[in-house]
Amino acid sequence: MHDAAETVSATLAAPLDEAGLIRAAQRGDEDAFERLVRSYDQSVLRVAMNLLRSPEEARDVYQEAFLKVYRNLKSFRFDCAFHTWLYRIVTNICLDHLRRRKVRREESTVVETDDGSVDRMAQVEENAPHSDPERRMWNRELSAGIGRALDMLTPRERTVFELRHYEGLRLRAIGEIIGTSEEAAKNCLFRATQKMRASLEAFV
Amino acid sequence: MNCSEARKEIPFYCYGECSGETEERIEAHLAECLECRIELERHRAFLDALDSRVEATDGSLLASCRADLRTHIQSENTRRRGWLERLFEASRWHIPLRIPVGAMALVALGWFGARYTPQRFGGLEANLAEPMFSSVRSVESNGSGTVQIAVDDIRRRVLSGSLDDPHIQALLLNAAREESNPGVRVESIDILQNNADSEPVRNALLDALRHDPNAGVRLKALEGLKPYAGDEPVRRTLADVLLKDDNPGVRVQAIDLLTAHHDDSIVGVLQDVVQKEDNSYVRTRCRNLLEQMNASVGTY
Numbered sequence: 001m002h003d004a005a006e007t008v009s010a011t012l013a014a015p016l017d018e019a020g021l022i023r024a025a026q027r028g029d030e031d032a033f034e035r036l037v038r039s040y041d042q043s044v045l046r047v048a049m050n051l052l053r054s055p056e057e058a059r060d061v062y063q064e065a066f067l068k069v070y071r072n073l074k075s076f077r078f079d080c081a082f083h084t085w086l087y088r089i090v091t092n093i094c095l096d097h098l099r100r101r102k103v104r105r106e107e108s109t110v111v112e113t114d115d116g117s118v119d120r121m122a123q124v125e126e127n128a129p130h131s132d133p134e135r136r137m138w139n140r141e142l143s144a145g146i147g148r149a150l151d152m153l154t155p156r157e158r159t160v161f162e163l164r165h166y167e168g169l170r171l172r173a174i175g176e177i178i179g180t181s182e183e184a185a186k187n188c189l190f191r192a193t194q195k196m197r198a199s200l201e202a203f204v
Numbered sequence: 205m206n207c208s209e210a211r212k213e214i215p216f217y218c219y220g221e222c223s224g225e226t227e228e229r230i231e232a233h234l235a236e237c238l239e240c241r242i243e244l245e246r247h248r249a250f251l252d253a254l255d256s257r258v259e260a261t262d263g264s265l266l267a268s269c270r271a272d273l274r275t276h277i278q279s280e281n282t283r284r285r286g287w288l289e290r291l292f293e294a295s296r297w298h299i300p301l302r303i304p305v306g307a308m309a310l311v312a313l314g315w316f317g318a319r320y321t322p323q324r325f326g327g328l329e330a331n332l333a334e335p336m337f338s339s340v341r342s343v344e345s346n347g348s349g350t351v352q353i354a355v356d357d358i359r360r361r362v363l364s365g366s367l368d369d370p371h372i373q374a375l376l377l378n379a380a381r382e383e384s385n386p387g388v389r390v391e392s393i394d395i396l397q398n399n400a401d402s403e404p405v406r407n408a409l410l411d412a413l414r415h416d417p418n419a420g421v422r423l424k425a426l427e428g429l430k431p432y433a434g435d436e437p438v439r440r441t442l443a444d445v446l447l448k449d450d451n452p453g454v455r456v457q458a459i460d461l462l463t464a465h466h467d468d469s470i471v472g473v474l475q476d477v478v479q480k481e482d483n484s485y486v487r488t489r490c491r492n493l494l495e496q497m498n499a500s501v502g503t504y
Contacts, residue, residue, distance in 0.1 A: 038270075038417060042266060042418075045265065049265075062269040066273050070280075138256070143256070146254060165251070189216075193215045196250075200253060
């Protein structure tokens with residue numbers, strides 16, 4: 001689906017290519033900056049939301065990330081792909097949030113109710129115009145299970161897992177984003193996968 | 205390759221993260237080892253289960269994030285501009301240029317005039333309950349202490365009428381296509397879909413499904429097209445969306461609509477998706493559908 005994603009980004013960025021948009025934004029072209037934001041902001045919000053499972057925190061990450069990009073765009077020298085630079089900013093902010101959350105021992109998004117475990121984020125699904133009630137129920141239980149399993153990962157494992165599994169990024173790119181080698185990212189993904197599988201055994 | 209090595213590599217094999225050589229060794233081992241084949245299937249089932257997680261994205265959240273970002277950037281620019289203006293002001297006292305100062309005052313009047321609502325302009329608009337936005341077109345002083353200011357007013361109007369009213373429908377169609385606020389586009393599409401039997405409305409829904417940058421709007425358009433999922437132009441668009449849309453939720457909905465009508469011509473599209481799709485849930489859905497249709501999963 002990378003091809004499709006690239007096509008969509010390219011369509012949004014038309015008629016300028018991405019490098020042209022970045023250069024225009026670096027010269028202070030607000031319109032170019034907005035188009036650049038719109039090429040990536042859905043993915044940024046999705047990553048933040050899925051990593052943090054909190055709309056409030058995802059909103060903060062979105063603002064902080066794009067304001068950082070806005071303030072520092074002039075120093076972007078095309079040494080790496082723009083999306084790698086952007087994802088690096090986003091994942092660093094998310095990792096900070098996750099680490100702070102560990103320190104504060106913040107409650108999980110999964111809560112226990114009379115009807116069993118419920119992932120509060122799964123309520124988003126209720127608005128989706130699809131699926132039968134049985135499927136929704138199964139998804140809700142599974143989502144709660146996945147939420148619990150993700151909570152057991154370290155912030156770093158969770159980020160690598162999210163980027164590889166849900167965002168479909170290659171391990172090499174993930175290594176670049178989190179500032180480590182491809183091999184280290186691979187080991188991290190292996191540990192995360194083992195923990196997730198053990199935790200979700202009842203569902204599979 | 206032995207079983208222990210194969211099992212360590214299976215997660216990366218499923219993600220396509222093994223080298224060609226490792227892949228060949230795994231496949232050779234799998235061909236001979238039933239237990240590892242079972243392990244591979246269990247791992248695939250685990251990955252499929254993960255893809256059932258709810259996509260926690262929300263169109264209205266994205267819209268409000270964009271609006272907040274715009275506000276933050278504007279206030280940041282205003283702060284920067286304020287600093288520059290103070291600097292300019294400080295240096296100006298050393299330059300005795302009274303005429304340009306007068307001209308600047310008039311420009312400033314225009315600038316402020318453009319930003320304040322006209323309730324400040326005396327009794328003229330005092331009776332108007334609706335908000336009005338004004339900009340100053342020209343300012344002229346007659347030298348006797350009075351000033352003539354030409355003001356362009358834009359007043360917000362509230363229109364109401366039946367959805368069958370061509371004027372209302374034209375406004376909604378325009379809002380669905382052109383409005384920069386995705387929340388307004390979602391609302392417009394939501395209302396328009398009740399009239400999707402009209403061709404312009406259906407075209408607007410197809411247009412939104414293909415081109416709208418907001419996934420929430422595209423999902424809403426899909427909802428409106430549900431009763432027309434058997435029509436040829438709708439099916440063509442759905443097939444295109446299934447192959448190109450970057451949102452897995454939209455792609456899953458496109459599959460649901462495409463397969464609601466029995467049609468062997470979608471086999472090629474589904475086979476294409478199985479080959480190219482990154483999302484394992486979408487891939488599995490397509491694979492299962494192909495099997496149900498007794499079609500081969502791969503293209504040859």
